[in-house]
Amino acid sequence: MATIDTVTLTAARRPRPRIRVGSHIFLLILTIAFLAPVAWAILSSFKPAADIIRDPLGFDPSSFTLDNFRGMLQDVPIGSGFLNTGIVLVVKGGITLFCAPLAAFAFAKYDFRGKGVIFGAVLLTLMLPTIVLIIPLLLEMKELGWVNTYQALILPGAVDAFAIFWMRQVIAAVPDELLDAARIDGCGEFGIFWRVIVPIIRPGLAGLAVLTVMNIYNDFVWPVVVSNSSQMSTLQVVLSTLAQNISGNKIGADYATVTGELLAAASVALIPLLILFIVLQKHFINGILAGSVKG
Secondary structure, three states: OHHHHHHHHHHHHOOOOOOOHHHHHHHHHHHHHHHHHHHHHHHHOOOOHHHHHHOOOOOOHHHOOOHHHHHHHHHOOHHHHHHHHHHHHHHHHHHHHHHHHHHHHHHHHOOOOOHHHHHHHHHHHHHOOHHHHHHHHHHHHHHHOOOOOHHHHHOOOOOOHHHHHHHHHHHHOOOHHHHHHHHHOOOOHHHHHHHHHHHHOHHHHHHHHHHHHHHHHHOOHHHHHHOOOHHHOOHHHHHHOHHHHHHHHOOOOOHHHHHHHHHHHHHHHHHHHHHHHHHOHHHHHHHHHHHOOOO
16 A cells, blocks of 8 residues: 555656647647648649639639649650659669668678778768769760660669668667677578668668658759650659640640649659658658667
């Protein structure tokens, strides 16, 4: 009985967590500020084109229409853009998620001559602006005959310095005793990586996967430089030329029609990323925390 009373008194004396109203209000304002443009674009894509210009901030459910989406599908090759982006995303993302952890494993768990110099050189590439590398890479693609090919869209930058650095930080936190135990059991070096390292670093790998998908999906500068053919254009390149395509396919297309179809195309392109982030939000946050471990 005395024990119960002691526990009750201790619980009663324990300070209750304070509800920080100011912080919640501030976060709510930030959330509205970030989501308002997205919500406006999606809602406006279902409005008649004339209403988008006449009443940009209003929305009448009775005027709900799919005309903007029908017109966009007729005037814009968004299907081929999605296909090209999907191919690049699967192949390039697979290369990144396989090769970057392997390189990071070597930097984190092996000692070899010149390790610090090589890793420093890898990190040094992070300081180079992308625009500096475009001309040399384009000349290289031209010499290889890869302009307007999937090879040019996929291979350059498939294993970047950030991915290696990210995974190196994650793998460095794995205890060396686990690797030694696997070696004693007769496991090879690649077997240690695949059977010991990969299951442990899944949160960090998931975080890298989300970032990789977002970077490849949103990449515009390199695809627009290396692919000047509409058949090889990725989704972002297609979106950048929407106004020209709509105006060229529709004689006398007014500003309202172009705006409506632009919003429809942008909404369609936005949906995959929203679904990805909602589904993998937990893994992304865990991956961010895993990547912040100091090795």
